[in-house]
């Protein structure tokens with residue numbers, strides 16, 4: 001017979017994730033995705049009302065019929081596209097759908113891309129034999145963020161690689177930096193009107209709904225884009241949209257990839273949450289965005305009162321980098337170098353002791369996103385807790401110093417990633433790998449952007465950066481084959 005107190009232990013041991021969700025997800029302040037408006041229409045009965053495509057009269061999402069087609073069409077009006085599809089595997093899944101469809105339509109894709117691509121792009125490129133030429137990136141080593149490439153760098157890239165038939169850009173960047181997208185589109189069209197412009201707009205789902213946001217990919221005239229509705233626009237986790245327009249995209253290839261890659265059992269709750277999110281943004285988007293900016297402003301003003309804490313002014317970034325036309329004001333980047341405490345220690349402590357979750361942290365910076373659940377009270381309370389957290393950590397004798405090398409920027413491509421798979425691959429000690437061709441993507445989180453991509457030459461700077469992460473013992477993670485960060489896969 002199990003006694004009553006054992007139930008708790010059984011629950012925690014046997015269902016760690018389920019018990020955590022039912023126990024711990026209360027009373028926390030979140031400055032991270034998903035952004036869910038308290039008044040977005042709720043989809044009821046997550047267990048009781050779930051259905052499947054066996055309910056034939058509703059239509060079928062994967063071939064875009066019935067009620068799904070109706071919802072997609074309404075979304076395409078709201079997002080100003082010609083076609084829209086809902087995704088239940090975030091922008092990660094949408095990027096696969098788009099790249100599969102382009103590789104079938106164009107036969108061979110030669111893609112010019114900014115370096116700060118999400119891993120779904122690099123992995124899909126490998127799977128679909130896509131040749132990617134990355135532009136040399138810009139990275140602000142103090143703010144620890146990627147800075148977009150200039151439009152002229154893209155133009156030069158096309159001249160250097162005249163075979164380019166797709167130009168890819170993540171716009172805005174994770175931290176909300178956006179280029180002048182309409183000019184970018186015009187400039188590329190002028191050089192070669194056949195080139196497909198594909199925008200990863202995972203962080204731009206708010207853009208079509210306010211003048212305080214930059215021009216969206218569809219408004220700017222891009223051909224196709226993906227968005228993560230769950231990140232900033234009230235869709236449930238995993239939800240996103242694919243939008244496209246114009247003649248450069250052949251609908252039959254997109255539909256074939258959508259049908260092939262989307263699960264045959266998509267959650268109707270997730271799909272319906274996209275319909276509700278679209279309606280909310282279409283009817284209330286402008287006010288909601290004003291509220292988000294005002295909460296973010298409040299947070300920035302409050303945090304800047306803490307000694308050693310510097311809230312980065314958006315204008316500072318747009319003035320420093322002329323290619324940055326716009327910075328998303330719902331995002332708050334905070335440099336904490338002046339406190340002497342590493343960002344990863346602050347973030348870890350803030351989460352475990354103070355129940356405040358940040359979107360991202362680096363060695364010298366922490367990053368907040370104002371989401372639709374946040375209030376001005378959260379801004380005041382977060383500041384109070386952060387001040388206390390920093391004071392407590394300052395008194396600790398044994399705390400780590402901020403020592404972190406610069407993020408290595410030089411890219412030396414030797415092979416395309418899909419060519420690496422057919423070579424002999426060996427795992428080798430880090431220090432012996434300098435000068436060899438890397439046979440895996442090495443991706444530190446944060447920032448989630450490849451430090452080395454498959455097919456590139458490994459440098460001493462890469463190894464120094466990996467060793468710095470290794471010394472942090474898990475405070476910053478790195479995705480690679482050897483989780484002990486001792487060996488790396490190379491081409492023999």
Ligand SMILES: Cc1ncc(COP(=O)(O)O)c(C=O)c1O
Nearest residue numbers: 089090091092118170200202228
């Ligand atoms: C630029 C970019 N693209 C795609 C993704 C993947 O989005 P999702 O989490 O919706 O799959 C991310 C995730 O952070 C991202 O930053």
